[in-house]
Amino acid sequence: MSSHGIETTFAERVRAAVERLTLAERRVARYFADHREEVLVASAAELARKAETSDATVVRTAKALGYEGLDALRRELAEELRRDLSPAGRVARTLQSVGGDPDAAFAATLDLHAESIASLRRSVTAPQFRAAVEHVVQAGRVAVFGLGPSSAMAEYLAVQLGRFGLDTLALTESGLLLADRLLRLRPGDLLVVMAYGRIYPELRAVFDRADALGVPRILMTDTLGAEIGGRADLVLDIPRGRADTVSLHTATLAFIEALLVGVAARRPEQTLEALRELNRLRAEVAGPDLAL
Template sequence: MERDLIAESLHPDSGLSQTAQRVARFIHANRALALASSAADLAQRLGTSDATVIRSVQAMGFDSLSDLRRTLIASLSQVTTPASALCRTMEEVGPDLDDAVSAILRTNADAIHALQTSTTRAQVAAAVRHLHPCTRIAIFGIGPSGGLADYVCRVLNRNGRTSFVIGTTGRAFADDLVQLRPGDGVAVMAYGTLYREIAVLFQEATRLSLPIVLITDRISEDDVPPATVIVSAMRGKEAHVALHAATVAVMEAIAFALSIGHRDGTIEALDRLNQFRRDLERF
């Protein structure tokens, strides 16, 4: 089996400086993003310089960024299932409980840190502006993202922004699609590659001229309808167990900003919520 110099760089005895280890952790956790990034892009996300990124890559054992990209392409070509991702994570973390907790918290912290760039802030602001005029907002999520979609809808609805979840799979998804109508907006959480439900959703949203926001780790603008606003959010380490801290942070930022942009309606809706609670307490 070919050595994975990126993963080896994470070992405590790798001999890398703290800065180089930080670069290595980011590349390891965000392999698809790193593959599509220049040294300048990586530097901006990490809050460092191009030269530091290049020196760190060389310290990891690569001759150049091109050499790194060849390794990234090879690693991304491997098929990953939820079971293999979990096993890979467990093997890397080891059996110690404290190490496991620390590893997951560190990965989530790195994902949140990667959001704190001017690029991501601009993406989130663009998403809010895109959805703000909509009368209703459909939130799409499948699997664990479906639970996040339900949570975001609850936040939006209690703040006076009508929203609903779509995200059943197969033929049943047709029942979700018939709910869409002109004036709606669509926020989609999708990772990896496009699948049939998203393809049909994009088709219908385009037909109805609905604003689309996509939260993703690697789906590019070439694969989505024109004018789609894409917000980049990593889902843990590449080919490892999926984590959702970055997705939650992005969706909460969008929901909060939409509420701020609809301040009077938000306050009125929360007043009604409190009144209903008082009414319920009297029974």
């Protein structure tokens, strides 16, 4: 938003001002436009060095673009980046808030974790949690889908449920490799889907395959409930922290851990027997000292 109340993007400001900028100022403006996230966290001296100019030219360019100074440019650029939820943008805004202070980074991150847990308490109800546990306990096999950072958590959930004696399948491949995994889905499975941010081809393919097989599904998401929640039997709103800062997976992991405890509590004898067998096999493979 410009000082006159007219919505103007940063790129539009640069285009409108380019003709009246000096050559050095144009170079700085281009650097600003190409490295928006860095502008939020770098000092005027650092920006000057990277744009091969002086501190004064960096500040002068910000004013030539219609800002009161570099700080005002940063504030409006941060606001614009809040509408561009790229990972780099979120990390840059997080770094801007903590500066270069490790203590501030530690405290701010713990605050975000605490907020995520508090949000999870509000967003997932006790009946929803019980329904999720029952879905898992009643399933012939649990297939867990997740890509990117979620793939590690999908693998973790599948491994832990396997240790509890449940049959599992991790669906963590992307592209053509996912088709081989989807071929292994079968009626009687439960599909647990972790999906955040946007609907991508693999996510559509997973739901389409589940539709074809009549497989029930649980959707864990923060933003996709309205778009694709109608295709799931149970939608769990799992927050990933503030939308304008670095994405945290605290709530997702916390829910997974709670689900594991809930499943174990629901079938304690089978769980303990499976874990005792796991311990026996570990001792057989690695020796009694490595049995856990």
